[in-house]
Amino acid sequence: MLYPINIKLEELEITVVGGGKVAYRKCKNFLHFTKEVRVISTDFIDAFDELKEDIKLIKDSYKEKYIKNSSVVVAATNNRQVNKEIGEHCRKCGKLVNVVDDIELSNFTVPSYIKKGDLLISISTGGKSPSLSSRIKKELDDKYDDSYEEYINLLGEIRQNVIKKYDDMVERKKILNSLVDLTLEELRSEYNKYI
Ligand SMILES: C[C@@]1(CC(=O)O)C2=NC(=C\c3[nH]c(c(CCC(=O)O)c3CC(=O)O)Cc3[nH]c(c(CC(=O)O)c3CCC(=O)O)/C=C3\N/C(=C\2)[C@@H](CCC(=O)O)[C@]3(C)CC(=O)O)/[C@H]1CCC(=O)O
Numbered sequence: 293m294l295y296p297i298n299i300k301l302e303e304l305e306i307t308v309v310g311g312g313k314v315a316y317r318k319c320k321n322f323l324h325f326t327k328e329v330r331v332i333s334t335d336f337i338d339a340f341d342e343l344k345e346d347i348k349l350i351k352d353s354y355k356e357k358y359i360k361n362s363s364v365v366v367a368a369t370n371n372r373q374v375n376k377e378i379g380e381h382c383r384k385c386g387k388l389v390n391v392v393d394d395i396e397l398s399n400f401t402v403p404s405y406i407k408k409g410d411l412l413i414s415i416s417t418g419g420k421s422p423s424l425s426s427r428i429k430k431e432l433d434d435k436y437d438d439s440y441e442e443y444i445n446l447l448g449e450i451r452q453n454v455i456k457k458y459d460d461m462v463e464r465k466k467i468l469n470s471l472v473d474l475t476l477e478e479l480r481s482e483y484n485k486y487i
């Protein structure tokens with residue numbers, strides 16, 4: 293069973309090995325959370341052109357030297373043996389590695405997720421059904437629409453003020469819990485009460 297954590301990627305070197313559809317999807321997801329990704333591959337699908345500002349492409353077959361300084365590695369070639377070699381090497385070196393065709397060899401996987409500002413909901417099926425993860429994501433995407441970005445920002449601002457104003461923990465908790473019963477419109481009009 294994998295443990296969910298939210299990790300700060302900006303400070304880590306990330307390398308994806310492979311330049312096909314799966315590698316492209318992983319790169320795009322990383323770039324929602326960090327500025328630069330390195331990609332090593334013998335070939336790249338055209339879609340990579342649209343990412344070229346933010347990725348460093350190295351056109352070569354995988355060699356160990358390319359991931360020497362990488363803390364996060366994705367093995368996404370279509371060669372099972374190469375993916376396995378990358379996975380085993382990374383595990384030995386204590387790197388985080390996602391082997392896209394071998395969950396057992398991976399020490400992290402990439403969940404499906406929706407992101408609305410600072411609201412992040414991620415979904416995993418422990419590798420049993422990525423299709424189900426994708427389906428659940430679509431359902432949640434309808435329920436948690438774009439308005440949640442503003443909603444969460446308001447909640448965050450109000451929370452900081454409530455913490456400053458109320459020392460009594462019970463009262464503080466009561467107010468903070470009651471705020472999430474309000475709709476976005478209600479929260480906008482109550483905003484001044486707390487600021
Ligand atoms: C969530 C998402 C994130 C992402 O990849 O970005 C993701 N897979 C997605 C889609 C998807 N992947 C596959 C299909 C085809 C239909 C199907 O098989 O269901 C579809 C559906 C589609 O394309 O719509 C095939 C597939 N996937 C894996 C294998 C290998 C294996 O099982 O060993 C094979 C078979 C390869 C083959 O055919 O040989 C493995 C993994 N895929 C995972 C994540 C991890 C577990 C996540 C979980 O626990 O649920 C894990 C274990 C490792 C990892 O990659 O991290 C993304 C949804 C994007 C979104 O909509 O948000």
Ligand SMILES: NC(=O)c1ccc[n+]([C@@H]2O[C@H](COP(=O)([O-])OP(=O)(O)OC[C@H]3O[C@@H](n4cnc5c(N)ncnc54)[C@H](O)[C@@H]3O)[C@@H](O)[C@H]2O)c1
Binds near residue numbers: 311334
């Ligand atoms: N985890 C997932 O979500 C998921 C989904 C579908 C498929 N898969 C698996 O992922 C693998 C990749 O799928 P794809 O559709 O991206 O494949 P693909 O054929 O589109 O791309 C494979 C890429 O790997 C590169 N490559 C091959 N050998 C290499 C090497 N030695 N060094 C560097 N690069 C090398 C190729 O140039 C190509 O760019 C498949 O084998 C499949 O089993 C995983």
